[in-house]
Amino acid sequence: MILTEGKTKHIECLEQMLPIRDALDVISGKWKMLILTSIMHGNRRFKEIETSIPKINPKVLSKELKDMEEHQLIKRIVHDEYPVLIEYIATDYSRTLKSVMMELHAWGVNHRKKILGQ
Amino acid sequence: MILTEGKTKHIECLEQMLPIRDALDVISGKWKMLILTSIMHGNRRFKEIETSIPKINPKVLSKELKDMEEHQLIKRIVHDEYPVLIEYIATDYSRTLKSVMMELHAWGVNHRKKILGQ
DNA sequence: GTAAGCAGTTACCTTAACGTAAGCGGTATG
DNA sequence: CATACCGCTTACGTTAAGGTAACTGCTTAC
Incomplete structure (x- = not known):
């Protein structure tokens, strides 16, 4: 039928x-997976993350970090020391994205090869 | 060091x-992977694709199809018959995206479960 | 000959993403 | 006490993505 x-x-x-x-x-979006990559590579402080990602600006970074915290991809930790220290860390949940990121990465590498070869 | x-x-x-x-x-973007999914499921004509994707409109579909043709993800084929028939088909290259799409799909299913469970 | 389907296009508008530059409150450094 | 670092925020753009509604030229169906 x-x-x-x-x-x-x-x-x-x-x-x-x-x-x-x-x-x-x-x-x-332009930034989220880059930010997550940066954090997964061990960058934890706002400035560290900012300088690890070319051309990002603090306003955008701040907004994306908030979004990602809402989506439970990262956690913002405030250490009550002098001076106050703030860290961003990847959550377990964000690690479920690893295979997605690996596929994206692999495809991106291949795609770049293809484009340059033309 | x-x-x-x-x-x-x-x-x-x-x-x-x-x-x-x-x-x-x-x-x-909101549409490209949905369009590719639709085409991979056998939808070939503009109207078929349009009606298979909820809430898409012809302007957006038209623009995305052009973009995707440029990126060599699909091919637009014009059959010189009466009436003229136009088909969109997935390229071999677009099939290299399949594992990306499968990962996205799997993650999306899991994510929806997580969100509903909260 | 009117209506309807196909494959779009056009003009117009709204929203969201992204960018620039400057500044703020705190701390620490010379 | 000026300068600078940290973790941002604010005000003010610009650009791009996406949406609405109407319409076009062509064909076929009633």
């Missing part, structure tokens, strides 16, 4: 699309 | 980040 097939295909297709969009909502 | 370590870390970190950004430049 063609109608049923069509409907099934349509629903299947939607079921593929919606989670992909959910994921992209969290990771897309 | 701490200086060397720091420098190495810094460069290593950049080498992770740049390809990730290259990849995100191609796939990010």
Whole structure:
């Protein structure tokens, strides 16, 4: 029955699309995955992160860090010392993104090769 | 030597980040991966693709299809028949994105579960 | 010959992302 | 006591992404 097939295909297709969009909502944008990469490489302080990412500015960094904290990808820790020290660390949950990031990285390397080869 | 370590870390970190950004430049945005999913599920005609993706509008679809053709993710084929028939198909190159899409999908499914469970 | 489908385009508008430059309250440094 | 570092924030743009509504030229269907 063609109608049923069509409907099934349509629903299947939607079921593929919606989670992909959910994921992209969290990771897309120019900075989030770069910030997460930086933090995962051991950068913890605001300035460290800022200087590790070319061309980012403090306003954008500040906003993205807040977003990422809301999404539970990072944790902001305030140490009550003198002077006050603030650290950003990656959460366990953010580590579930590692395979996504690895795939993105691998594809990006390949893509750059392709573009330069043209 | 701490200086060397720091420098190495810094460069290593950049080498992770740049390809990730290259990849995100191609796939990010609200629609591209949804369109590719739709086409990979067998939707070929403009209207088919349009109706398969909730809330997309023809202007956006048209623009994204052009972008994706430039990036060689899809091919636009014009059949010189009566009436003229136009098809969009996924390229071999777009299939290199499949593992990225699968990771995004898997993460998205998990993320939705997490959010609903809160 | 009117209506409807296809594959879009056009003009216009809103929203969100991103950027620049400067500054602020705190601490520490010469 | 001036200068500078830290972790930001504020005010003020600019750019790009995305949305709405209407319309076009072509074809076929009633």
